[in-house]
Structure formats: structure tokens, C-alpha cells
Amino acid sequence: MLTAIPRRARAIHLGHLPNSHSPIVPTLSFFNSVTPPGQKIPTFRVLDGVGKPVDGAKLPDIDEPYARKLYEHMQLLPTLDNVLYNIQRQGKISFHMTSHGEEATIIGSAAALEPDDEVLGQYREMGVLLWRGFGVNNVFAQCFGNHEDTSGKGRQMPVHFGSPAHHFHTISSPLATQIPQAAGVGYALRRARARSIAACFFGEGAASEGDFHAGLLLASTIPAPTLFIARNNGFAISTPSTEQFYGDGIAARGPGYGIDTVRVDGNDVLAVLAAVRAARKRTQEQGRAVLVEAMSYRVGHHSTSDDSFAYRQRAEVEDRKRIDNPLARFRLFLEAQGWWSADDEAALKARLTAEVMKAFRHAEAAPKGELGELFTDVYGGEEPWNITEQRKELTGLLKKYGDTWEPWRNELARFKNKGQDLTGDA
Ligand SMILES: Cc1ncc(C[n+]2csc(CCOP(=O)(O)OP(=O)(O)O)c2C)c(N)n1
Numbered sequence: 001m002l003t004a005i006p007r008r009a010r011a012i013h014l015g016h017l018p019n020s021h022s023p024i025v026p027t028l029s030f031f032n033s034v035t036p037p038g039q040k041i042p043t044f045r046v047l048d049g050v051g052k053p054v055d056g057a058k059l060p061d062i063d064e065p066y067a068r069k070l071y072e073h074m075q076l077l078p079t080l081d082n083v084l085y086n087i088q089r090q091g092k093i094s095f096h097m098t099s100h101g102e103e104a105t106i107i108g109s110a111a112a113l114e115p116d117d118e119v120l121g122q123y124r125e126m127g128v129l130l131w132r133g134f135g136v137n138n139v140f141a142q143c144f145g146n147h148e149d150t151s152g153k154g155r156q157m158p159v160h161f162g163s164p165a166h167h168f169h170t171i172s173s174p175l176a177t178q179i180p181q182a183a184g185v186g187y188a189l190r191r192a193r194a195r196s197i198a199a200c201f202f203g204e205g206a207a208s209e210g211d212f213h214a215g216l217l218l219a220s221t222i223p224a225p226t227l228f229i230a231r232n233n234g235f236a237i238s239t240p241s242t243e244q245f246y247g248d249g250i251a252a253r254g255p256g257y258g259i260d261t262v263r264v265d266g267n268d269v270l271a272v273l274a275a276v277r278a279a280r281k282r283t284q285e286q287g288r289a290v291l292v293e294a295m296s297y298r299v300g301h302h303s304t305s306d307d308s309f310a311y312r313q314r315a316e317v318e319d320r321k322r323i324d325n326p327l328a329r330f331r332l333f334l335e336a337q338g339w340w341s342a343d344d345e346a347a348l349k350a351r352l353t354a355e356v357m358k359a360f361r362h363a364e365a366a367p368k369g370e371l372g373e374l375f376t377d378v379y380g381g382e383e384p385w386n387i388t389e390q391r392k393e394l395t396g397l398l399k400k401y402g403d404t405w406e407p408w409r410n411e412l413a414r415f416k417n418k419g420q421d422l423t424g425d426a
């Protein structure tokens, strides 16, 4: 059995170490926790499972319009997710990842940040962009990869959003690369004496990557205002968190790096708002990294490429949809304040559905950009020879097959100028 480090070393003086204030003791004891033996790091929550403030909880400072805005953005996520998921199934877009179950984590954190904080996300953080006014048209343009896509001119997979105007760094698929980058962004902000911070989102699965450790060490040894927000949703695709680590979640790792850390109920939007607000303040005031671990459950499949019922029970998911549901919980809170009604709910759902369907239809009808864009923007300065060669090769193939071979003809029809920007046939 493990024993904790004695709270206070006994007063006998046995010497001291050259590089540490570690008290020297004559008894041998192992430890495996920053909390007392047998105890887990606590989780901060302010609303109970049915939206009632828990005893002793101090609610964050919010008024009615702000609370409604929070709820409306939380509801926008499933509205969008359902449409994007279904149109992927219809073959209209190639991929999607939903936020089902993490609406409170994502919107609560988005709201706690300042609009010009630099956000480095993983991929499930579309809600941060929406909170910042990116708009549903931009979401669909990116997912369809049409000519209105401001994230990457249609050259990225769906959900790989990016927007300098919204201080949202472009999503990249390789897990955890954003974590050391965020430490660097925080450092750049410190050097520029900026008031903003870097906010880095990642899943508990990504925290198994070496980059997580490199990033946290960097942020703690080269102090910088970088806020790390771990979304612990219980799964890394099919691997449950119980198989991802043996320690006390991601939060347990913060103190190992000397980083102030807090764990929060990720299904309680007001707790997330309060925790991330406080964490942001701490990050900025101390100019040091802070770690937040938000606990939730990924109710949806990992992505449209996944069928999660191959590795978890339907009943477990159904239970999780009911217990501590982030949307239902906050709605009940709003209703108890007299800030929300059944009529408001019906009106909101109708408005969001109409907005989302309008944006979907618009994006579906919009052409892709010019085909020649395929070769631009990756390299600065003079174009490398291999890109020139590839452009020539495609142009040759277009001239040969573009008009005659049906699959090419159909595909080309989807692009602005139908590839004529390359063939020069315009
Ligand atoms: C370096 C790397 N390894 C593996 C993958 C494949 N992959 C994509 S998402 C994912 C799971 C990530 O889980 P988590 O970080 O918990 O995020 P969540 O999907 O739960 O939001 C994996 C293994 C990848 N994209 N990059």
C-alpha cells in the first residue's frame, strides 16, 4: 500500500539538498498522488444534475441576455452537428466530427476567453469560432470546401477551420502538435507584451502524445501566458480513458510540471465558465501556464468514420445522454430564473434550424474555387520545381481527358472556371 508524504517533515534537521527545498526525512515512503491517499483530485461544479445551484457554490457573474446567449450557442452546436452528420451520410461532404456531450465545455470555455485570445484547438472546438461570430455560412463553406471557404480555400478536410480574424489557428490532424505550438504562441504574446493569452484545447487522448509533455514543460520553464484546456470526454476513438492512463486523469500531471491546475465538471456550463475565467485571469496575471481538465462524456461517435457501438454499450450512451446532460441542465437553470420558457425553446429551435438549413443550401450550390488554387499558398517566394511540374502534368491531363471522360467532366463542372484557369481555354 502507498503512503502519502508526511504533511510536515519532522522538525529534526537532517541536512539540506543543493538544488531543492525537499525536507530530508529518515523514513522511506513512496507516493503516487498530490491528494491524500485514496482520494482523487476534486471536480468543481456549481449546478447539480437538474440545474439547481449546489450548496455553497458561487455562480459566475452573468445576466439574462448573457445566459441566453450561452444557451443559444450551446443549442447551435447540435443543430449544426445533426445537419453536417446527415449530409456526410448522403455523400455531400466527406467527414464530420460532432460536439455532442461537450457543448458546455466548448461554449463555457469560449465565453470565458477574450475575443483576441489566440486559440489553438484540436478539432472539436467549432463552438469557439461560432461564439466569436465566424458564422454558419463559413462553417458550411469550409466543410463543403467551396470557393467561399476562408479557412483553406477548399484544400482541407472538413472541420479543419482556421481564421486569423477570429484568432483561431488552423486545425491540423496530427494529434497534439498544437500543444507545444501554444507554448510558443504564449511566449510570443509575452514578448510582445500583449494582454491576450494563448488558449490550447486538446483531448485526453492527445495528452498521451510526447508533444503534450514537451508543451507543458516548455510552458512551465519558459513562463508564458498559455492556458491548457483538456477536454476529457472519456474516449480516444475506441480507447476508453481507463485504458489511456493509470494516474488521476490529466489534471494530476499539471503539478508535475509546476502548473496551477483545476478540474471542472465539463457538463456544467457555469462551472466551466467560472473555472476558465479564473484560469485565464491567473494565466494572464502570473504570465504562467495554467491547466484546466474538463470532465465530460463523448455522446456522439468519434467521427463519421466511426461506429462507437462496436466498442461501447448503447445503454451506457443512452444513460449518459440523460445524466448531467449539459443542455438540459442549463435549460432547467434558465427556466428557474424565469429567463427561458417552452415558447423560447420552440422559437430558438425553429430559428436555428432555418439558419442552418439556409446556409447548407447556399454552400451546397456554391462552386469550388479555381482548380489552380491547388498549387498556391503552400510555399512562399519562388514556386518549387516539383509544384511547377505537377501543375504542368495536371494541365496536360485536363487537356486530354477534361472534355471527353465523364468522371472528369463531372468533377470539373464543380469548379469555378471548370479548370480553364489551368488549361488557358477560358
Ligand atoms: C499523431 C496522431 N495519432 C493518431 C491519430 C488518429 N486519431 C485521430 S483522433 C484520435 C483520438 C483522439 O482522442 P482525444 O484526444 O481524446 O480527442 P477526442 O476525439 O476525444 O475529442 C486519434 C487516435 C492522429 N490524428 N494523430
Ligand SMILES: [Mg+2]
Pocket: 203, 204, 205, 231, 232, 233, 234, 235, 236, 237
Ligand atoms: Mg477524448
